[in-house]
Amino acid sequence: MxxxxxxxxxxxxxxxxxxxxxxxxxxxxxxxxxxxxxxxxxxxxxxxxxxxxxxxxxxxxxxxxxxxxxxxxxxxxxxxxxxxxxxxxxxxxxxxxxxxxxxxxxxxxxxxxxxxxxxxxxxxxxxxLVDGKYTLVSHKFKRITDDPGAAYGAQRAKAFVNAEDLYVYKEGQPFLWRAKKKNLIEFFGNEGYQKINQFADTYNLDLKAKSDIRRLIHFLNQEK
Structure with a gap:
């Protein structure tokens, strides 16, 4: 290097x-x-x-x-x-x-x-976040919105606000993470969806929590 x-x-x-x-x-x-x-x-x-x-x-x-x-x-x-x-x-x-x-x-x-x-x-x-057969990434970005910290009654101010979306990529195809059965089956297939449920039950994973989604993708990448 x-x-x-x-x-x-x-x-x-x-x-x-x-x-x-x-x-x-x-x-x-x-x-x-x-x-x-x-x-x-x-x-x-x-x-x-x-x-x-x-x-x-x-x-x-x-x-x-x-x-x-x-x-x-x-x-x-x-x-x-x-x-x-x-x-x-x-x-x-x-x-x-x-x-x-x-x-x-x-x-x-x-x-x-x-x-x-x-x-x-x-x-x-x-x-x-995770690299492999399934790659999990965080798309971080900023928005300009009404300032939630502005004093009540004051002139409406604007503020930068953090935003983040999680995407899973497989062979270049992106999937915006949504923990809904229909969305998961469309991207991972029926067999993949069954594995996701199995891992979630076994390890008590919250499929809406970033850290648990990260663990899940690790598990899926270890599958043969």
Whole structure:
């Protein structure tokens, strides 16, 4: 695995040199005003478009090309991976990188690009929860809605709100997780549905709870 220092990345970016991965970096700027991204494009919206704050992580360009020890954050509103270069913010869209890892030293969360989310987009970042014959992913995103914390009687304010959908993929086909018999049979078939019920009964799984769905997919992947 090739590793690059942050200082080398900065020099490559400023000098216009480097490999294809570095050449794909783009400084975040508003498409209309040209203002740097630090100027909040949503000043009237409470909260943040980032899923969590900036933290040390990794950017994955390919299996053999990973950049470590970067301060990165996932902008879940416009679905970009953002990282800090000195005082600038630099962004990657899903089509430009293979993925990234948040909280790489404490609780690693692997995100990959290239996933088609029905009715949303053909190339999105998703968190990989289980990988295998059945791949379970979390599609995290932000919405702008009425601020639930606004004082009663005050002018209606807007806020960023977290949202998350779980999808199961098999051979590239997505299934939006819905714990209903009809939906499960359509995707897993009758035999798969019977196995799901068997595992749920044996291990007392709640098919609406994220942690239990994760365990279930692990069980299904272990079946021959």
């Amino acid at each position: 090739r590793k690059f220092s942050l200082s080398l990345l900065v020099l490559l970016l400023i000098g216009g040199l480097g490999n294809q991965s570095v050449a794909q970096l783009q400084l975040l700027r508003d498409q209309v005003s040209g203002n740097p991204v630090m100027a909040n494009p949503n000043p009237d919206v409470n909260g943040t478009p980032y899923w969590s704050g900036f933290e040390e992580g990794k950017i994955i360009f390919s299996e053999k090309d990973t950049v470590e020890n970067l301060m990165i954050a996932f902008n879940a509103f416009n679905h970009t991976l953002v990282y800090q270069v000195e005082r600038d913010l630099v962004a990657y869209t899903p089509g430009k990188i293979s993925g990234f890892i948040l909280q790489s030293k404490s609780n690693p969360q692997l995100f990959r690009s290239g996933y088609n989310i029905p009715n949303i987009g053909p190339n999105r970042f998703v968190e990989i």
